[in-house]
Amino acid sequence: MTRLDVRKTYKLYIGGAFPRSESGRTYEVVSAKGEFLANAAMGSRKDVRDAVVAARGALAKWSGATAYNRGQVLYRVAEVLEGRRAQFIEEVAASEGLTPRAAGASVDAAIDRVVWYAGWTDKIAQVLGNLNPVAGPFFNVSAPEPTGVVGVLAPQTSSLLGLVSVVAPVIAAGNTAVVVTSASRPLPAVTFSEVLATSDVPGGVVNIVTAQTAEVATWLAAHRDVNAVDLTGVAGADGVDWAALEREAAGNLKRVLRPVLSDGVPVEPDWTADPGLTRIRAFVETKTVWHPKGL
């Protein structure tokens, strides 16, 4: 007799814990072939708000950690990801309908992407900051600081590589994140939250909500305690008007990372390309400090 496997309950990841949706709702997640994979938690407005509270609570410690420390934690994420490589290949293959070989390449790229950002943490201030030679007897320095709580609409199609490509730059720069996953391919994101939970990433730094994008995106974009939003996940999301989200974001002048447009229509970026600094730049603020020089 073959052994009956023990299945996982796919839940949210908020404040370092794995709650079900407060709404009690779940939705069926199917593979690219249409086979049943799991019942994922269907995150609600209240779940998003709880996640924002957790992200705000975690911000002081994470943004105040040394860049070296953040780099080590991110590298630890890559280590734990590597250890779960086989599991992710299986989940990504099922979610995205890839061959094991293609899924393997995607998972490898995701691990390497985390390593890339791990190495950025203690270079950001050096590359994006500088002394300013003002015309007077003053010490004057400009340096980037994290913007704060960032709402991230994760990409709809690339369930792991796309996900880490949008989350890693946000936290590498010292921000905390509320992530709304791909609506139809949320499972690798939930497993990724288990990686975060076992990688010394403090609870609340990344919060992951599986949900219908159109239902919760508005609340995230409009939330007054969110400082920035990444709208990448509007591409291919059913019933989402990204212009409306950007208008909501204007209510407290959130920083907005717009989706990539092709003929005016949001499209998902090519996640295999060199990421560049755009995503880090989008979520830092430049602070300039003056002090007189004199005897």
Add this chain to the structure above:
Amino acid sequence: MPKFEYAPAPESRAIVRIEKSYGLFIDGAFTRPKATFPTINPADETVLAEVSQAGPKDVDKAVAAARRAYEGVWGRMSGAERGKYLFRIARILQERAREFAVLETLDNGKPIKETRDVDVPIAAAHFFYHAGWADKLEYAGLSASGADVPRPHGVVGQVIPWNFPLLMLAWKIAPALATGNTVVLKPAETTPLTALLFAEVCQQADLPAGVVNIVTGDGRTGQALVEHPDVDKIAFTGSTEVGKAIARSIAGTSKKATLELGGKAANIVFDDAPIDQAVEGIIGGIFFNQGQVCCAGSRLLVQENVHDQVVAKLKRRLATLRVGDPMDKNSDLGAINSKAQLDRITSLVEAGVAEGAERWSPECALPAKGYWFPPTVLTGVSQTHRVATEEIFGPVLSVLTFRTPQEAVAKANNTAYGLSAGVWTEKGSRILWMADQLRAGVVWANTFNRFDPTSPFGGYKESGYGREGGRHGLEAYVTTAPATLTGAVR
């Protein structure tokens, strides 16, 4: 402290020739004046000139001229040649500095010593600084990834406020031109004259037609410019309310924007600060330009044990300030820019008194004509008072107290704004700790209200986004990301 009587020392206005009426500056030439409205001297309410209200069709023409100039000349020109035009402009501004200073003081109401020593020289410096960048942009570290060369956006629509008319023009136009963009600029309704004189500078510099276009008018003109479909980028300095409206209006488009908005800066004085020096900084922080400064140190946070000493010294020093004729070289404070602004200041101060603040002003005789408000200190202000939360944009200082550095940080950051902050203490480690904690784009430690073209300026939170000045200021005027990959930061 005795207040010495000074003989009047008025700057001559003979150096300035003001036309009776002005058209718009479009495609290198002035249009015929039409639909004019007066611009007045707020110090005596006399009409200086009539300027034109640009309508949507005028804005169309200006944007079209800017587009032609971008595609035909400016966007193709080498950075080195663009830079030389900017150097020319900087030099002409220096040559005609006194003329600009006098005209600015007449139109704005601020003291001649400020326009002469701050507004105009820093405006020229902005052009000089950015001139040098024009052929060095690939060294500015703006590329998303190593290889991409920064490219201009195209046509930039710029809307500027009345508090530093020429200086804000320079902050906007210099980086736009250096990076290869062309410009349609709308000066503030009440202070259009130095922008129109700047048009003459463009002509003297032989700047190609259409590279800089100036359209005057009220908020409707600004709205037409911001909403114009052929404008690629908006640069706005003004109120947070209008900034939010702009952010909404460009939502879902590919238009970029930088917004420099309001502020409610905390100026924090610790008990170990050099009090006399701090008092000078507090006064410069809030009474410079009659407090009509977005980064003004309008909330004084004093450590409780030195509150009485600081307030006493502040009042003693304030009694020596000279309020009066802006053209007088000895005037420290000039006129409020407009009747509307004076009404706003008056009503907010009344609200402060009604909420329980104690109001104090030195004895000073204000001129009978014009818009005047005495330097004012409000003590006994609490965190929830309107005068502690709303931007007054006038010569009004709200005084609050704190006990611990943590409390000072909490109070300073307890605002939707995040433009600037001040810290006064002799302890170096505390300065750096405070600077880390304060959520503000500019932190002045043991100084206040310093500006320099090399130093980025701009806010956190609802004080807007983007930076102006320095290497960081260039970022807003170029695109660098490979468009296929990473999305575009608004």
